[in-house]
Amino acid sequence: MELIKLENVSKSYDGTLVLDELDLTVNENEFVTLLGPSGCGKTTTLRIIGGFESPDSGRVFFSGNDITTISPNHRHINTVFQKYALFPHMTVAENIAFGLKLKKKSQNYINDKISYALKLVNMDGYENRDTTSLSGGQQQRIAIARAIVNEPKVLLLDEPLGALDLKLRQSMQYELMRLKSELGITFIYVTHDQEEALTMSDKIVVMNQGYIQQIGSPEDIYNEPENAFVADFIGESNILEGIMLEDKLVSILGVKVPCVDVGFGNHKPVDVVIRPEDVELKEPGKGFMDGTITGCVFKGVHYEYDVMCGDYEWLVHTTEYFEVGKKVSLNVIPFNIQIMNKPESEDEEAMKEDE
Amino acid sequence: MNNKRQAYLAAPYGLWIIVCTIIPLLFILGYAVTNDAGKLTFDNLLAIADPVNLKCLMLSFKTSIITTVICLLLSYPVALILNSANIKNKSFVVFLFILPMWMNFMLRILAWQIILSNNGLLNSLLSALHIPTQHILYTEKAVILGMVYDFLPYMLLPIYNALSRINNDVIEAAKDLGANNLQVFTRVILPLTKSGVISGIIMVFVPALSSFVVSNVLGGGKVMLIGNVIEQEFTLARDWNTGSGLSIILMIFVLLAMGITQKQDNAGEGGTLI
Numbered sequence: 001m002e003l004i005k006l007e008n009v010s011k012s013y014d015g016t017l018v019l020d021e022l023d024l025t026v027n028e029n030e031f032v033t034l035l036g037p038s039g040c041g042k043t044t045t046l047r048i049i050g051g052f053e054s055p056d057s058g059r060v061f062f063s064g065n066d067i068t069t070i071s072p073n074h075r076h077i078n079t080v081f082q083k084y085a086l087f088p089h090m091t092v093a094e095n096i097a098f099g100l101k102l103k104k105k106s107q108n109y110i111n112d113k114i115s116y117a118l119k120l121v122n123m124d125g126y127e128n129r130d131t132t133s134l135s136g137g138q139q140q141r142i143a144i145a146r147a148i149v150n151e152p153k154v155l156l157l158d159e160p161l162g163a164l165d166l167k168l169r170q171s172m173q174y175e176l177m178r179l180k181s182e183l184g185i186t187f188i189y190v191t192h193d194q195e196e197a198l199t200m201s202d203k204i205v206v207m208n209q210g211y212i213q214q215i216g217s218p219e220d221i222y223n224e225p226e227n228a229f230v231a232d233f234i235g236e237s238n239i240l241e242g243i244m245l246e247d248k249l250v251s252i253l254g255v256k257v258p259c260v261d262v263g264f265g266n267h268k269p270v271d272v273v274i275r276p277e278d279v280e281l282k283e284p285g286k287g288f289m290d291g292t293i294t295g296c297v298f299k300g301v302h303y304e305y306d307v308m309c310g311d312y313e314w315l316v317h318t319t320e321y322f323e324v325g326k327k328v329s330l331n332v333i334p335f336n337i338q339i340m341n342k343p344e345s346e347d348e349e350a351m352k353e354d355e
Numbered sequence: 356m357n358n359k360r361q362a363y364l365a366a367p368y369g370l371w372i373i374v375c376t377i378i379p380l381l382f383i384l385g386y387a388v389t390n391d392a393g394k395l396t397f398d399n400l401l402a403i404a405d406p407v408n409l410k411c412l413m414l415s416f417k418t419s420i421i422t423t424v425i426c427l428l429l430s431y432p433v434a435l436i437l438n439s440a441n442i443k444n445k446s447f448v449v450f451l452f453i454l455p456m457w458m459n460f461m462l463r464i465l466a467w468q469i470i471l472s473n474n475g476l477l478n479s480l481l482s483a484l485h486i487p488t489q490h491i492l493y494t495e496k497a498v499i500l501g502m503v504y505d506f507l508p509y510m511l512l513p514i515y516n517a518l519s520r521i522n523n524d525v526i527e528a529a530k531d532l533g534a535n536n537l538q539v540f541t542r543v544i545l546p547l548t549k550s551g552v553i554s555g556i557i558m559v560f561v562p563a564l565s566s567f568v569v570s571n572v573l574g575g576g577k578v579m580l581i582g583n584v585i586e587q588e589f590t591l592a593r594d595w596n597t598g599s600g601l602s603i604i605l606m607i608f609v610l611l612a613m614g615i616t617q618k619q620d621n622a623g624e625g626g627t628l629i
Contacts, residue, residue: 052527072530079531085524089546099532
């Protein structure tokens with residue numbers, strides 16, 4: 001079921017275009033992540049959905065109704081802000097009760113909701129605490145509790161874990177996923193952290209410079225990036241210029257390599273993306289290209305190698321150990337070679353500028 | 356604060372307070388509880404019960420309360436506009452509000468005397484517009500006007516400071532949770548600026564209560580505030596004992612007023628300036 005729809009939404013600040021004719025559909029009960037570097041328009045998109053910004057042109061729909069001009073206090077949407085935005089003059093309980101009191105709910109109902117929400121975010125017993133005495137992680141939980149007691153159809157989360165340390169961020173990711181499945185509401189989540197996006201999302205919307213670069217499941221986005229920007233932004237990649245000689249045969253750095261892609265035409269310049277974990281290192285002459293190991297870093301699960309082939313430096317992840325200076329040969333199975341069209345139009349060009 | 360050596364740095368201020376505040380206060384207290392023969396008496400303190408003095412004290416309360424209320428009603432909207440408006444150089448606008456404070460206090464009050472006088476600027480303007488002229492000078496209105504003009508920045512600044520400290524996120528959060536503009540104001544902005552308002556009230560009310568210069572110049576001797584009574588006891592009557600007694604009583608009222616107002620500020624956000 002389609003819940004939120006943005007149609008042709010454009011927005012600019014001081015003459016700088018932040019969103020350019022953006023179309024986006026969010027379905028009911030989905031965990032959608034808007035992912036991209038800072039300045040890509042993801043937060044602006046979220047603020048337009050929340051009603052804090054109005055688009056210069058285009059419409060916003062909620063369950064089929066046009067809500068473009070509806071103010072935030074009349075939308076069935078609640079937001080968890082990046083810096084928590086708790087009311088400093090209220091206790092934890094008063095913060096959570098804020099929205100319910102405005103809706104003139106009975107005190108019994110409010111009390112039940114407060115204890116339910118605090119349990120849900122693992123903060124029971126904190127009712128009468130001062131919000132300013134809480135840690136960042138605790139404040140963020142209260143901010144989430146304050147939003148969800150209003151039973152919104154959609155919860156907007158604007159980099160809610162951005163200010164937390166790594167360990168806390170990881171455990172909060174799992175908590176958010178648990179909350180999402182317990183509440184059964186739609187989450188729209190903004191982040192620049194690709195790992196966070198891959199962990200939690202049902203659907204990832206990769207954005208750059210006001211354009212959507214790709215929409216898909218985490219697996220799709222990681223395994224089948226549609227362009228060089230997505231490939232580069234999600235995880236680490238070797239991105240090379242190549243020429244598609246014919247179907248299933250591409251020339252990389254002057255070497256003909258078999259691949260599985262078809263339909264690009266003959267002798268067409270393309271971008272070739274190969275993930276570092278998909279490159280195998282073999283004895284010299286056994287692969288499609290020989291090179292020398294110029295760098296080696298132990299990463300725990302694997303070693304990270306820099307391999308120099310001509311004037312291109314490959315990034316390779318493998319669990320086998322090789323000494324720096326050793327001659328090796330690279331091999332990639334055809335299935336793991338991603339071929340992508342070079343950007344042609346202006347909006348496709350946006351993909352590369354940000355690198 | 357754990358470093359004892361830091362305490363020595365406060366010594367000059369301590370000395371200043373002892374010499375210029377505490378010792379004079381003890382002198383006043385001494386005069387207040389003795390008569391001119393040097394004998395212990397409470398007559399000076401009880402002088403406030405004299406109907407004439409009591410009337411002046413009541414008038415002082417009335418004018419300073421009106422002054423404080425007008426200052427508050429003028430300052431809050433201005434501070435709100437200043438804080439929310441899309442003004443490029445906010446600090447410059449705030450500077451404009453403070454600018455009159457750079458001029459000598461007496462000069463400003465004397466300027467008002469000229470503006471408000473029967474043939475002054477105000478009445479020339481009114482008669483040019485064919486509006487009946489007003490006799491404002493040497494009335495309570497003139498005194499209140501002078502005090503409002505004088506004390507307005509002391510109300511505006513703490514409120515503006517408190518407003519500018521409010522994070523816009525908090526206001527958006529309130530709207531997000533269903534508050535309309537009025538509810539955002541009453542439930543979030545007003546409580547969060549309470550400490551600024553209380554500072555402003557104290558900084559306007561206290562000097563207004565003990566003021567005598569404004570009422571001298573703009574009241575022309577016709578508006579007698581308790582400050583004027585005390586001044587005259589010292590200067591005209593040369594009765595330092597009664598003057599001190601009344602001063603002590605006034606001080607008690609000032610401290611009482613500050614205590615009551617500051618008790619409201621249980622948030623203790625450090626917004627208070629006194």
